[in-house]
Amino acid sequence: MPNFDPATLDYVLLAPQFIVTGLIFVCLTLDLMVSGRGHRFIGWVAILGLGIGIGAQASLWGVRSSFAGVLRVDDYSNLFNIIFMAAGMGVVFLSFDYAERFFTQPGEFYAFLVAGVLGMGLMAQAQELLTAYIALELLSFSSYVLVSYAKTNLKSNEAGLKYIILGSFSSAILLYGVSLLFGAVGSTMFTDIRTALGTSVATSAVAQIALLMITAGLAFKVAAVPFHMYSPDVYEGAPTPITAYLSVASKAAGFALTMRFVVMALWPVRGPVSDVIAFLAVLTMTLGNVVALRQTNIKRLMAYSSIAQAGYALIGVAAFFAAGEIAEQASRGVILQLIGYLFTTLAAFGGIIAFQVVADGRENISDLAGLSRRSPFAAFAIMSALFSLAGMPIFSGFMTKLFLFAPVARAGLLWLVAIAVLNSTISLYYYLQVLRVMYSESPAGVTALNASAVAAIKAAAIHYEVPVLVGAAVAPGSGHASDSHGTAHGSRGAEAHTEVAPSPVGPWWRRRLTDGMEPELRFPIDPISVELGIGITLALAGIFALGLYPAPFVDLAYDASMALFAK
Amino acid sequence: MGYLSTMTLAPFIAALIIMLIPSQRPGLTRAVALVASVISFGLSLVVFAGYDWHRAGFQFREAYQWLPDYGITISLGVDGISAPLIILNAVVLLTGTIVSFKIADRPKEFYALFLVSVAGVFGVFASLDLFILFLTYDIAGLPMYPLIVIWGSTRKNYAALKLTLMHVSGSLFIWVGMIAIYVQAGAKSFDLEYLASQAHSLLTPGFQTIFFPVIFIGFGFLAAMWPLHTWSPDGHGAAPTAVSMVAAGVLMKLGAYGCIRVGVWLLPEGAMVWSPVFVTLGTIGAVYGGVMAIAQRDFKFVIAHSSVSHMGYVIVGISTMSLVGLNGAVLQMVSHGLMTALFFAMIGAMYDQAHTREVGIFGGLAKNMPWYTGFFTIACLASLGLPGLSGFVPELLIFLGAFQTYPMVGILCVATVALAATYMLRLVARAFFGPLSPRWASLHDLLPNEWFVGAFLVMTLIIVGVYPTPFLDMINASAAPVIERVGGIR
Structure with missing residues (x-):
């Protein structure tokens, strides 16, 4: 550990994190003061606080510095922090109605959510293994609570229990790996590890086992196959906004840390690491998509689809071995894939939540029958999101495919591109089933007005x-x-x-042209609350912005990837 | 904003506007759709009229910065190959919009999706950037799923799923081929002209030999090349009228256009190597489609299989690697697009009244549906290649091209025309002549909008049939350089 004097540290670098930390306590305190529908007020406070956090983080754009040598503040961590805070905001928008409908104590919920955002942000900044571990645990612990937050729901409790057992198991493995690596290298700083791995230490058994364990721990966080087993159960049982939160934000945090770790610490051994990651990527996307074909529960389907999406992002990491401009482009691809996935997931789950709050929390795909007639906006959001996940044009998914495939092919991995496209074709099959149910079938249990x-x-x-x-x-x-x-x-x-x-x-x-033709059935339209509407609209705007005019996003990701690979 | 971008964006913007119109105002929806299609049609006429027939190369060029980091520019332009297809698409857009006035169930969503699809088609024909071409290609195919699932008929879920999955399977090949070409050419640009300039340097013969079939098969899915055609009969059969018109009239042409523009143009040496294989597949498609059409008992399936047969001619024409054959293939695309649009418009008009499409149970309709009979018969005659209608010249050219390079194929293709005469004339004889069954005595003739669509399409068939010179001149001027690159027969 470098010596540091608290008086000389530049605390401004961590201003956004201080803001978020303060927000946690504000939310907790407010929870004591309000009751009933007052939790909506806490939600708006959380949104406001995260918005200020995003502003603060954006004002650090272009800075390239480090806090006491353990936290790195550069455009890479800035961008990821912004992504996480935006994801947190999005999830809060989606939570208002759901929390009111299904939670007994909605207020604290927001505090835990914000705590998770803080943990994720620190993961993106960490350049030291123990800091990274603590940040990851901050995220994990808040997630354990959030998953089991629907206290009266058995499934939610079961999911929470599974998550905490498997999660702490994987944390233990990660920590074990960290301690072994410390034994081999004598430091937990990423840069020291990199130096050591450039020498004969890299071939020592201890270092190799340590790296394997750390890889497994990180793979658990991004739910890569074969460390994905927990995710379908957890995603299914968790309250729906939390499913969105886990599948996008916590996964993105795993990627943020992984990429930083690969580039800063594992660079000398990136060749073999990339092979492992390419292998995991193929397994992850194929298994995710093939198993998703058989799902009947929409949240489980989204869980498997989310596994597949992580597989697509992994192929970008596999292209890191090519080094130079191609590796930079690959990291850009991963970042853009994560941004696109953020918008897409929020839109999909926004639609699902809009359905669930009026449909008593039902979650079978067949329950979505005729959704397009009952809540056209929710159905449109789900449709856009699913098309985007399948990589269809004018939605973000089409563009992120390009961002991932171009560098991967340049790295000589055209076969990986072929497998990825094949997978997106498979995925279209099950997405279309959902669309058919929503658009082609009639709503059950309601009579049309006419x-x-x-x-x-x-x-x-x-x-x-x-x-x-x-x-x-x-x-x-x-x-x-x-x-x-x-x-x-x-x-x-x-x-x-x-x-x-x-x-x-x-x-x-x-005669009138339409005489004798079957006219439109009109059904009563289910209302959507303002907050949920805003959340879905923002997510949709993101999907279409990235799909139709991605240049600004590419510029942001460009700065981030330059910072990631900067010396 | 130039002509091409306005023409492409008009339907897209109209789709956005339509989504904002309350669903209680179907009349307004129809009006907006009609205005957009008239604008696009008018602009396509302007482009066609302003196009310098005898000059090769791209005209009406526009370029907009889009994604410089990856070398993607929205670069638009037309040449003699795409200009006739743009006219075709505009005609199908206009007639499809008018014929769909009858849709009473969710017209708002229908028009939004329909217009997005057609805007995508314009984009493909107008783009000079490989990535934008592919992007719009997928935009064109994407709305087919909801369009068929919501407004379709017989086995619509199966058909829609099959069509979409096969379209996307084609995209799978194109993705791989496109990224491979991009990377092989230095990962600098998706600009088609830049890529084409690398055809004899960075894109090595070995590379072209591997990736030409990838591209050709990828686009071959949508071009209904045998054995990738199976989506087409089911898809056309299940789709609502206007969607069948677009799917058969234009979408199939997107595939064939991609085969020429991306396949033959960018990878000429690969094209020469693989020419015998794809000529064979095209011939099988032509014969197979014809034989299958004879066996069908549903109007739409007869036409759909005849489409497979006609697209087989197109594949043959492209793969002969002779100038005459390629000219014929492009003109055949236009002619086939117009005649299938007419066919499906007419069949839809019948289905709306009779709620069946079975060939055998009609008879003697000429008595109470004279206009209908007239239009349908003209479409049939065009389809079997009667001189004076649009089908004759292109088929003749394709056969000439085939005789120049693969005489056996030429003979088989000519024989297929006899098949076409068989199934088309049988269709006409059974449905329209003979005694009028009293069951159908109450069927009325075409509604005004259907009459307009029929008359309009018949007019275009006659124009292309009687005076194909402008089309042929412009196609020839632009096809000659393509064939020259390949080293085919001029």
Whole structure:
């Protein structure tokens, strides 16, 4: 550890983190003062605080410095901190209604959420293993609480228990790896590890086992196969906003730390590390997508899809071995993939939450039937998000594919690109099933407002068809067929006059074009709260911005990747 | 904003506007869609009229900075190959919009998706940047899924899923091929002209031999090249009228256009190596489609299989690597697009009344549906290549091209025309002539909007058939350099 004198440290560098820390206590204190719907006020305070944090972090843009040698403040950590705070804001927006509907103690919830954001930010800044570990634990502990926050829900409790057991197990492995590495290298600073790995230490058994363990610990955090086992259960049981939070923010934090660690510490051994990561990437995306094909629960489906998405990001990390400009471009690709995934996940879960708060928390895909008729906006959000996840154009997913594939192919890994595209084709299959249910089926358990009128027209159309069927069965042109034809006409006319707006009688060219066509069924529209609406709108705006005009995002990621690879 | 960008963006912007219109105002939705399609159609006419027929190279160029870090520019322009296809797309957009006035279920969503798809098609034909071309190519195919699932008929879920997955499988190949070309050419730019300039330097013959089939197969999915055509009968069969018109009339052409623009143009040496393989696949498609069409009992399936057959001609024309054949292939795309649009518009008009499309149960419709019979028969005649209608010249050119390079293929293709005559004439004879069944006595003739669409498309078929010179001149001027690069027969 470098010697440092508290008086000479530049505390301004950590101003955003101090703001977020303060916000945790503000939220906790406010929880004691408000009751009932007052938790909405705490939510808005959290959003405001995180917004100030983002502003503070943005004002540090361009700084390249370190805090006491353990926390690095540069554009890489700045960008990730902004991403995490934005993710936190997004999740808070999604939480208002859900918390009110399903939590007994909604106030503290926001405090834990903000604590997780702080932990993630520190993970992106850490350049020392113990600091990284503590930051990761701050995130993990707040996540354990958040996953089991729906106290009365058995599934949520089960998920929390699973998460805490497996999570602490993986933390232990990570910590064990850290201590072994300390034994081999004599330091926990990333730069010292890098120097040591340049020597014969790299081939020692202790160092190799240590690196393996650290890799496993980080792979658990990003839910890479084969360390993904916990995630479907945890994602399914967790309160839905927390599922979004885990699948995007905590994964992104894992990537932030991994990339920093690979570049700053493991650089001398990046070749073998990249091979391992390429292997994990193939396993992760393939398993995630193939298992997702069979899911019937929307949250579980999103969990597997999230595993697959992490696999796509991993192929970018695998291209780091190529070094130089290609590695920079690859890190840019990973960062942009994570940004795109942030917007996409928030939009998807925003839609799902909008559905769940009115549908009593149901979460089967079949329950989404006719969502497009009941809440068109939520259905549109889910549709956009799913198309984006499948990498379809005008949504962010199409562009992030380019950002990932170009450097990976330049690194000579075209086969990895091919596997990734094949996977996105597979994924489209299960996304389309969800779309079909939402758009093509009718809502169950509700009657359309204009049901009787539509039924009348439909009946007329069926009568119209009857002679065809009868005629095909009996002799063509028989008297019977033409009789029933005649009555069909009569009944159509009668119904048209009683139930539907009277259709004009006269020659064919006087008819309205839509006569006889099946009209639109109108259903009562479910309301969406302002906060949820804002959250979904922002997420959708992000999806389309990245999909249609990605240049500004690319510039941000460019600065970040330059900082990551700076000496 | 130039002509091409306005033409492409008009439907897209209209789609955005339509999404903001309350669903209680379907009339306004239709009006906005109509205005946008008229604007696009008008601009496509301006482009076509202002195009210098005899000059090769790209005209009406525009360029906008988009993503400089990856060498992507929104660069637009048309040449003699894309200009006729832009007209085709504009015609299908206009007629599709008008024929869909009848849609009463969720017209707002229908028009938004329909216009987005057509805007994507314009984008493909107008882009000179490989990435933008591919982006718009996927935009064009994406709305097909909701369009078929929500407004389709028979086996719509299956058909929509199949169409989309096969389209995306094609994209899979294109992704890999596109990224490989980009990286091989120095990872500097997606600009098509830059990439084409590398065809004899950075893009080595070995590279081209590996990646030409990747690109060709990728676009071949949407071009309904045998054996990748299976989405087409199901997809066309299940889609609502206007969507069938777009899917068969234009989407298939996107695939064939990609084969020419990205495949043959960028990778000429690979094209020469693989020419026999794809000529064979094209021929099989032409014959297979014709035979299958004879066996079909559903109007839409007859036309869909005949489309596979006609697109087989196009693949043959492209792969003969002769100038005559390529000219024929491009003109065939235009002609086939117009005639299938007419076919599906007419079939849709019938289905809306009769709620069935089975060929055998109709008869004698000429008596109470004279206009309908006339339009449908003209489409059939165009399809079987009657001189004076649009189908004759391109098929003749393709056969000439085939005889120049692969005489056997030429013979088979000519024989396929006999198949076309069989299934088309049988269709006409069964449905429209003979005694009128009393069951169908109440069927009325075309509604005004359908009549307009039919008459308009018939007019275009006749124009292309009687006076193909402007089309042929401009196609020839731009196809000649392509064939020259390949080293094919001029």
